[in-house]
Amino acid sequence: MEGLIIRDMWWSDIPQVLKIERVSFSTPWDEMAFLNEIYNPSSIVKVSVYENEIVGYICASSVIDEGHILNIAVNPDFRRRGIASAMLEKVIGELKKRGCKSIYLEVRASNTNAIRFYENFGFASVGIRRNYYTVPKEDAVVMMLALLS
Numbered sequence: 001m002e003g004l005i006i007r008d009m010w011w012s013d014i015p016q017v018l019k020i021e022r023v024s025f026s027t028p029w030d031e032m033a034f035l036n037e038i039y040n041p042s043s044i045v046k047v048s049v050y051e052n053e054i055v056g057y058i059c060a061s062s063v064i065d066e067g068h069i070l071n072i073a074v075n076p077d078f079r080r081r082g083i084a085s086a087m088l089e090k091v092i093g094e095l096k097k098r099g100c101k102s103i104y105l106e107v108r109a110s111n112t113n114a115i116r117f118y119e120n121f122g123f124a125s126v127g128i129r130r131n132y133y134t135v136p137k138e139d140a141v142v143m144m145l146a147l148l149s
């Protein structure tokens, strides 16, 4: 998307991030959850900015050679414009640079839109975590992307 800037999340971004988080998830992260990620050296926390407005964000982390996508969302008014793809591509690049050989994530089994989104990047379902989510109670599909060196 022309004019889209992807940069590290700052603590002052959190109020705008929370607005997107709350319309995107039934059990949204709170301010402390985002602060913990921002100040965690093993985390990668980015926002997408368009015309000075935060329109999306992504949180990921790495442990040794394994990456994990922890959270990703885009303002509903800005979806289907490639913003999440641009953020995920950037994070995959950073995880590769850190030496990650695989990336894992959990997604609600009913979230077929997100599952399709991840499949576009080559993520494949590798398992189910029973009753992983609440409100409503639901299984998580575990997806994995193997990174080529």
Ligand SMILES: CC(C)(COP(=O)(O)OP(=O)(O)OC[C@H]1O[C@@H](n2cnc3c(N)ncnc32)[C@H](O)[C@@H]1OP(=O)(O)O)[C@@H](O)C(=O)NCCC(=O)NCCS
Pocket: 024, 025, 072, 073, 074, 075, 078, 079, 080, 081, 082, 083, 084, 085, 086, 106, 107, 108, 111, 113, 114, 116, 117, 118, 120
């Ligand atoms: C999932 C989400 C992050 C995608 O963000 P986005 O910026 O709209 O995604 P993109 O525009 O980069 O989509 C890329 C591709 O993914 C697939 N995709 C994304 N959203 C889709 C949808 N609602 N329906 C079907 N396919 C979809 C499409 O193949 C799309 O390509 P296309 O638009 O050319 O058809 C966004 O819908 C969102 O914030 N959802 C709520 C939060 C959420 O579910 N996060 C994931 C938790 S695991």
